[in-house]
Amino acid sequence: MSKQVTRREFLNLLSAAGGTAAALKAGSALGLLPHTAQAASMDLLAADPAKRKVAILGAGLSGLTVAYELSKVGYECTILESSHRPGGRIFTVRHGDLIDEIGNRQYCEFDDEPHMYFNAGAARIPSTHRNILGYCKELNIDLEIFINENKTSYVQDPALLGGKPIRNIDYTTHTRGFMAELLAKSLSAGEMDQPFTDSEAETLMSLIRSFGNLTEDNLYKGSFRAGYAAGGFLEHGVQKDIIAFRDLLKTQMGRQLLDANEGDTGPILFQAAGGMDKIIEGFTNHVGQQIRYRSMVKAVEVKDAGVDISYEQDGAEQLLQADYCFNCIPSHLMTGITNNFPSQYTEALKYIRRGTAYKAAFQAKERFWEKEDIYGGISWMNNPSSQIWYPTAGMHKQKGILLGAYDYGNGELHTAMTHEQRIEAHLTDGEKIHPNYRNQVEKPITIAWHRMNHMLGCSARWQRDRSGWSHEEEDLYHALQQPINGRHYMIGDQVSMHSAWQESAVMSAQWAMADLNQRLRA
Amino acid sequence: MFKTFLALSLFIACIGGAGAAESEREPFDDRYCTTCHGTEGRGNEGVQAPRLAGMEPWYLRRQLENFRGDIRGVHPEDREGIAMRPMATKLTDESIDDIIEWIFGWEYIPAEVTIKDGDPSRGRGLYGGCAVCHGANAEGNESLGAPALAGQNDWYLVTQLKNFLAGYRGAHPNDTYGAQMRTMVSTLRNEAGILNVVSYINTLSR
Numbered sequence: 001m002s003k004q005v006t007r008r009e010f011l012n013l014l015s016a017a018g019g020t021a022a023a024l025k026a027g028s029a030l031g032l033l034p035h036t037a038q039a040a041s042m043d044l045l046a047a048d049p050a051k052r053k054v055a056i057l058g059a060g061l062s063g064l065t066v067a068y069e070l071s072k073v074g075y076e077c078t079i080l081e082s083s084h085r086p087g088g089r090i091f092t093v094r095h096g097d098l099i100d101e102i103g104n105r106q107y108c109e110f111d112d113e114p115h116m117y118f119n120a121g122a123a124r125i126p127s128t129h130r131n132i133l134g135y136c137k138e139l140n141i142d143l144e145i146f147i148n149e150n151k152t153s154y155v156q157d158p159a160l161l162g163g164k165p166i167r168n169i170d171y172t173t174h175t176r177g178f179m180a181e182l183l184a185k186s187l188s189a190g191e192m193d194q195p196f197t198d199s200e201a202e203t204l205m206s207l208i209r210s211f212g213n214l215t216e217d218n219l220y221k222g223s224f225r226a227g228y229a230a231g232g233f234l235e236h237g238v239q240k241d242i243i244a245f246r247d248l249l250k251t252q253m254g255r256q257l258l259d260a261n262e263g264d265t266g267p268i269l270f271q272a273a274g275g276m277d278k279i280i281e282g283f284t285n286h287v288g289q290q291i292r293y294r295s296m297v298k299a300v301e302v303k304d305a306g307v308d309i310s311y312e313q314d315g316a317e318q319l320l321q322a323d324y325c326f327n328c329i330p331s332h333l334m335t336g337i338t339n340n341f342p343s344q345y346t347e348a349l350k351y352i353r354r355g356t357a358y359k360a361a362f363q364a365k366e367r368f369w370e371k372e373d374i375y376g377g378i379s380w381m382n383n384p385s386s387q388i389w390y391p392t393a394g395m396h397k398q399k400g401i402l403l404g405a406y407d408y409g410n411g412e413l414h415t416a417m418t419h420e421q422r423i424e425a426h427l428t429d430g431e432k433i434h435p436n437y438r439n440q441v442e443k444p445i446t447i448a449w450h451r452m453n454h455m456l457g458c459s460a461r462w463q464r465d466r467s468g469w470s471h472e473e474e475d476l477y478h479a480l481q482q483p484i485n486g487r488h489y490m491i492g493d494q495v496s497m498h499s500a501w502q503e504s505a506v507m508s509a510q511w512a513m514a515d516l517n518q519r520l521r522a
Numbered sequence: 523m524f525k526t527f528l529a530l531s532l533f534i535a536c537i538g539g540a541g542a543a544e545s546e547r548e549p550f551d552d553r554y555c556t557t558c559h560g561t562e563g564r565g566n567e568g569v570q571a572p573r574l575a576g577m578e579p580w581y582l583r584r585q586l587e588n589f590r591g592d593i594r595g596v597h598p599e600d601r602e603g604i605a606m607r608p609m610a611t612k613l614t615d616e617s618i619d620d621i622i623e624w625i626f627g628w629e630y631i632p633a634e635v636t637i638k639d640g641d642p643s644r645g646r647g648l649y650g651g652c653a654v655c656h657g658a659n660a661e662g663n664e665s666l667g668a669p670a671l672a673g674q675n676d677w678y679l680v681t682q683l684k685n686f687l688a689g690y691r692g693a694h695p696n697d698t699y700g701a702q703m704r705t706m707v708s709t710l711r712n713e714a715g716i717l718n719v720v721s722y723i724n725t726l727s728r
């Protein structure tokens with residue numbers, strides 16, 4: 001290593017930590033961070049009998065949240081949904097289901113069994129997303145753990161060891177070992193001790209040693225953390241060969257592996273047992289009767305004392321007049337719907353772009369991964385299919401549903417392919433990890449969210465520049481969050497600063513209801 | 523204002539394998555155009571899909587056939603065309619007939635003007651050559667195969683002119699009409715010319 005860590009850099013590290021702590025404190029003081037352990041039930045005023053008609057546009061999670069809460073306090077809610085199903089981007093695919101991707105409609109041919117399902121949209125709920133979890137509790141949704149990081153799953157990259165798949169645990173154990181050894185060396189260079197007291201320096205060094213499982217003399221010589229090459233139970237374990245640091249550095253995949261338990265996916269993750277749409281079912285058990293399906297909103301006119309919505313159902317035009325309206329129609333589709341919104345509002349709607357997300361799944365004829373000690377979790381590949389997710393549903397049964405591709409940021413590549421090309425691509429990619437993949441999987445489904453009817457995209461993208469929100473963007477966002485005439489609210493994860501999460505959809509709905517409530521109290 | 527011509531069920535289709543449950547499967551049809559093209563095909567800037575309401579049936583058919591036949595929307599830089607092409611790929615002749623009839627029932631409402639930075643007086647001069655085919659009021663001319671431009675979404679006209687200029691549209695050997703148009707667009711020279719002519723078209727009405 002040619003460049004040593006300077007003392008100044010270390011001092012920066014120390015002060016940066018202080019800065020974060022200060023910021024956190026300020027955040028909670030301003031009431032930005034949630035305090036309660038679980039969503040407090042909303043404290044809403046009972047509906048005024050003369051103003052109790054509510055129109056909800058779109059049976060997405062945010063729309064259903066509004067319907068559920070407002071129905072509790074006596075509002076008469078009608079939900080207009082253009083699709084044949086509720087849930088929008090929460091979509092679990094099972095035997096016989098229609099996948100309404102325009103230009104690529106499919107019926108799912110998975111076996112008709114309870115564990116044979118695929119979460120084509122939302123799949124995980126972090127334990128810190130307390131508002132969506134609050135509804136899961138209130139609506140009696142069975143939750144189970146979602147496994148994001150599985151150390152026995154694989155990482156595969158043509159640049160790494162000639163493309164031979166290695167286990168996640170081999171990559172992470174050795175990488176941490178070598179990184180720790182480097183850090184230990186640079187720290188023991190002496191001058192580093194200065195910003196630390198002796199006891200701090202000692203603690204730091206012992207942390208580094210345990211981070212990388214270093215020997216007493218601060219060297220990395222391999223580790224049993226990666227498991228055994230042989231033995232280990234009735235006989236002495238034999239340590240696996242080390243993979244050279246230089247070889248590990250040939251792949252960029254470490255980011256995915258080391259980030260698996262950070263940020264949004266840092267907390268324990270949950271999923272709804274039996275499929276994520278059980279959450280939607282929880283809501284529709286209460287408000288399902290109020291949903292009009294295949295009802296496409298065509299015009300929204302906000303008036304002084306209410307909102308008129310025209311929509312088309314079964315080829316006939318209908319009018320719905322409501323006192324209040326909550327609208328989760330995706331922004332870029334709303335711009336094509338006749339409306340009388342103020343110009344800043346339409347400007348905001350037009351501004352938002354959409355992420356392209358793409359997922360594909362296969363039915364596996366047998367659960368071959370379980371024979372390789374894999375139960376749940378993700379294998380990462382440096383190819384466009386990118387990920388293979390192993391199901392936890394139906395462990396040790398004969399068959400299971402595998403995610404065969406999840407292309408998040410760059411979904412356009414697969415979107416542009418035909419169904420057949422997509423499947424061939426995933427088979428070719430997947431067999432780099434599981435050599436017999438092609439023969440072990442069948443009945444594929446592919447879902448390009450950019451083409452899903454009535455959705456046409458994944459998460460709302462507000463920021464043109466990934467590094468942060470511009471002032472203009474913040475202004476547009478706040479404008480869109482405000483109601484028009486106190487009568488019409490845009491909701492959905494699109495009206496949040498953290499899109500692509502169910503929590504954001506729920507919180508946007510709660511924000512809108514709380515705002516209405518405040519206005520009614522005033 | 524709104525007319526429905528054919529019972530939707532006529533063109534509702536089912537695909538896929540056999541099975542007892544097939545009759546229970548969710549039906550679907552090919553009238554999905556308004557998801558992108560907006561209420562009654564009035565255009566949607568949010569997805570860059572232009573106005574279809576009021577479009578000449580012969581022109582609509584030609585474009586659908588061009589998209590279906592991989593004649594339009596194939597150039598890798600043609601983002602919007604690439605979004606549209608797969609929407610036509612699986613349409614049958616029967617479906618195209620149905621769609622044209624359906625769209626014909628939509629009321630023509632001129633699109634909202636969104637372009638503010640063009641100069642219509644300069645555009646007027648540039649438009650002189652265009653009028654030969656598209657008509658003095660940009661009302662279109664069926665015998666020359668040139669569609670109406672007046673009332674179309676201005677942002678869409680801009681994309682098309684840029685695409686013709688760059689050769690993203692009108693370059694396919696089987697795109698006879700597109701090729702005619704492509705040779706004409708060079709008179710606009712650059713983006714400023716495009717904005718000027720489109721802001722002039724914005725002043726015309728059919």
Ligand SMILES: Cc1cc2nc3c(=O)[nH]c(=O)nc-3n(C[C@H](O)[C@H](O)[C@H](O)COP(=O)(O)OP(=O)(O)OC[C@H]3O[C@@H](n4cnc5c(N)ncnc54)[C@H](O)[C@@H]3O)c2cc1C
Nearest residue numbers: 058060061062082088089122123124297492493500501502
């Ligand atoms: C691939 C993928 C992975 C994801 N992963 C996760 C995850 O792991 N965890 C997580 O928490 N979140 C995840 N999300 C995000 C989560 O699914 C969304 O944030 C949330 O579901 C959005 O809810 P919403 O209320 O904004 O409504 P949406 O789901 O956007 O629903 C909008 C509704 O409006 C309807 N609609 C559209 N046009 C009309 C019209 N003209 N008339 C009437 N109705 C109309 C649509 O059919 C739809 O039902 C994921 C999303 C995707 C796509």
